[in-house]
Amino acid sequence: MKKHILLAGIISAFNLIQAQQPPTAPDLVEKSVSDHENMREKSIVKNLPFTSIGPTIMSGRVVDLDVNPNDPTEFYVGYASGGVWHTNNNGTSFTSIMDQAPTQNIGDIAVDWKNGTIWVGTGENNSSRSSYAGIGVLKTTDQGKTWKNVGLNDSHHIGRIIINPTNPNEVIIGVTGHLYSKNSERGVYKTSDGGLTWKKTLYINDETGIIDLVHSPDNFNVMYAAAWERDRKAWNFTGSGDNSGIYKSTDGGDSWSLITSKNSGFPTGEGVGRIGLAVYDDNTLFAVHDSQFHREKKDDTSDSSDKLTKDDFKSMPTEEFMKLDNKKLNEFLKTNGFHEKYRAQNVKQLVSTGTVKPNDLAKYLEDANALLFDTPVKGAEVYKSTDGGKSWHKTHEEYIDGLFYSYGYYFGEIRVDPSNANKLYIGGVPLVKSDDGGKNWKIISKENVHADHQALWINPNKSGHLINGNDGGVNISYDDGEHWIKNNTPAVGQFYAVNIDHQKPYNIYGGLQDNGVWTAPHNARQDQSWKQYGSYPWKELMGGDGMQVQIDNRNHNIIYTGYQFGNYYRIDQEKNKRVYIQPKHELGESPYRFNWQTPILLSPHNQDILYLGGNKLMRSMNQGNDWTAISEDLTNGGKPGNVAYGTLTTISESPFEFGLIYTGSDDGMIHVTKNAGASWEVISSNLPKDLWVSRVIASSHKKERVYVTLNGYRWDDFNTYVYMSDDYGKNWKDISSNLPISPVNVIREDPTNQDLLYLGTDNGLFVSLNSGNSWEAFGKNLPMVAVHDLVIQPEAKDLVVGTHGRSIYIADIAQLQQLTGNSMTQEVILFDINDIRHSTRWGNKWNQWSETYEPHITIPFYVSSSKQLKANVVTTNNIVVNSLALDADQGLNYKKFDLTFSDNGRKAYAKKNKNANLKKAANGKYYLPKGTYKIIAGTKEKQFTVK
DSSP states (O other): OHHHHHHHHHHHHHHHTSOOOOOOOHHHHHHHHHHHHHHHHHOTTTTOOOEEOOOOTTOOOEEEEEEOTTOTTOEEEEETTTEEEEESSTTSSOEESOTTSSOOOEEEEEEETTTTEEEEEESOSSOOTTOOOOOSEEEESSTTSSOEEOSOTTOOOEEEEEEETTEEEEEEEEEOOOSSSOOSSOEEEEESSTTSSOEEEEOOBTTEEEEEEEEETTEEEEEEEEEEEOEEOSSOEEOOOTTOEEEEESSTTSSOEEOOOTTSSSOOSTTEEEEEEEESSSSOEEEEEEEEEEOOOOOOOOOSOOOOOGGGGSSOOHHHHHTSOHHHHHHHHHHTTOOTTOOHHHHHHHHHTTSSOTHHHHHHTOOHHHHHHHOOEEEEEEEEESSTTSSOEESOSSOOTTSSTTOGGGOOEEEEETTEEEEEEEESSSEEEESSTTSSOEEOOOTTOOSOEEEEEEOTTSTTOEEEEETTEEEEESSTTSSOEEOOOSOOOBEEEEEEOOOSSOEEEEEETTTEEEEEETTOOOSTTHHHHTOOSSEEEEOSSOOOOEEOTTOTTEEEEEETTTEEEEEETTTTEEEEOOOOOOBTBOOOOOOTTOOEEEOTTOTTOEEEESSSEEEESSTTSSOEEOSSOOSSOOOSSSSOOSOEEEEEEOTTSTTOEEEEETTSOEEEESSTTSSOEEOOTTSOSSOEEEEEEEOSSOTTOEEEEEEOGGGTOOOOEEEEESSTTSSOEEOOTTOOSOOEEEEEEOSSOTTOEEEEETTEEEEESSTTSSOEEOOTTOOSOOEEEEEEETTTTEEEEEEBSSOEEEEEOHHHHTOOTTGGGSSEEEOOOOOBOOOTTTTSBSSTTSOBOOOOEEEEEEESSOEEEEEEEEETTOOEEEEEEEEEOSEEEEEEEOOBOOHHHHHHHHHHOTTOOOOBOTTSOBBOOSEEEEEEETTEEEEEEEO
């Protein structure tokens, strides 16, 4: 215990002396929301349509559920970064109600079911590395058509919202507060006027917020708040502290008192972590506590196992090591994945010569993920009070192992059945249930249910009817968890990375937060018909937290991908073979540090050459079978903490020259080598310090050109950092220009138009048509969601957008690529129009039950200023068969033409074509026959064919 506190104190003291990036002021964030909305309205690319292509089945992280108490087939689901969705058919289908909202980042939702008012606390209530900040409290009274921000703009993360059932204007909110910095807008807030004004009724300090807030089901005046002291940095997470505890109010949240004192029976002190609450009645309540106190070591003198463990080597003298049985040592080395060159005989030789020490065998195995799981904390504990929180007792004697591990910052939900005080549920990994008041627990996660559980609703009128929200979406059970229905139709996947191949049709690949790596043809049908023919079009390549994907452009069956902390594989889809390829450090060296999302890159010059970034840059010349470090440490060396830090985050090799390589790190270091790693140069000295290098991109148009984006999110710095250099990074130009502030995740250069740049931020997608001198906002069918990755399929001219919360979108950028500085001075530009195949079904029904089939073509065009444009549809012999009035916004426009004759056009056509047999369709319209036609607007014309 003392050792745990001492280590935390050392890390905290170390953190204090680091250079701190100041968090962005709330008024600047508020202004950026307004700037972004205005930018979308005026954008010259606002009409360029994006299409959501899914996937849906693996879903994304749910943070909250709100169910209609009178009709449980109607409920709302809040997704961590995918907005709020509504169903009124028991989850058979969902509708997004936040497409018009300024953020998709959700902490909690609360619905006034009598009046239809919906409250959304933005900013996820978990404290994960991908828990994104919000912009305060949003409110809608019209089912999401419009949203109003009603305050608490600097809250960043909101834990819970509760509405007074007898006075819907009275709302109490638990604010968790900033994740990466201190702030005073945290604690409990109350409004009595529907959000016009707020009163802070509980404030502990600038590092302690409220993660949970509940009230007695029969008495709104009695409520409880769970305070949580936590501090996250890019290199460390402290999820416990003296100020964590439970507070109680008996006057509807106007005043509070701490009820978890040292004599209450509830844990107090440095190791108190996240707390979740559940109230049964005025006197009976439960708390699940993520205890960060160390477990007491038990003396174990039994000889039940003589297998060696990592800990055996930490203090083993050399003499004792040399006496180890070789068979026993080899078993340890093989079981723990040591490189095959490390076997008992040669390891003993290394130890005998002093090249390595026994402790190096323990160090060899230590990476961020292993250290996290090795933390000997107590983990999940359940406490019960039967006197309104005056006293507490733990409900169980044994540890509830395998539930929280040491990921308590990610879980903390407990529920009690409203009709049975002895029936409890805890969400973690997995979902567990107790039927005896918390003494014993059993797993109720079954097939079709994701392992990580975040939200649970229990039907108060039907025990055993559960609605569960997890990292894989929504599940419903009617038999207390024995069987589950999967309810995943929203496209709310949280993609980290996307990529494409060059097949026809081309395939898309992507890695998702906690949902593996998936692939599908880009034109895969996205509906529920797959259940009929038994095969979902998207296929999982790998589980875990899906990461980056590289595809061999000579053979698309060879794929490199993996999961968190650099665990990568080479997959041969054709042979159904998978080979683990993570580079290993030499025994005696410090272990390599791998980022959560470790970067990989296939060389554009030779697809056998693979790069992978740890803290050094690794290169394999043979598809990952063997590795060489071609650099020294390219970071600032890491920091003490429990999160991997001082790691590479991005790699780019110039298509102009093999060995011209750039790297970026999570601690702000950018390097270049021009000789394949023989020497390296720091090129980030003149850029902002200590920021996450989210992307470095070598230009495909100019050898000396390079782009860099920096991300300050892990400092709560939301400024927009985008730079370009035309001299290999010696000098940098800031090209953030008119972008609204938001952390930047990705920049991508267009492969055909060197002036065209695409940019993805935590709040949307942008494009520049002039090399970053100014930017335009995309918005057609694309909500304000985090964009984590972008890739362009050059043959199809598609921009593929990997969002972290709304799955994948595609946009046809063929017209955009043709816009240049010179062309945009023209009054009108008509772009190529796709041909269409004629069908006798046009205007008719397939049968009496079907809808009328009405075709159309899309006319893409550009105008230099907003206007009404007249366009004629003309035959090759100049018969005007229809005239179109096109209302055009400045910029790109996409207008549909239904391929019909006008009355005058039909008469003129029939007059010139005596033998034409034009038949009226069932819908009363006459459709153009096969032939070639032109669209003429002013002096511009484009041809299309009805084949």
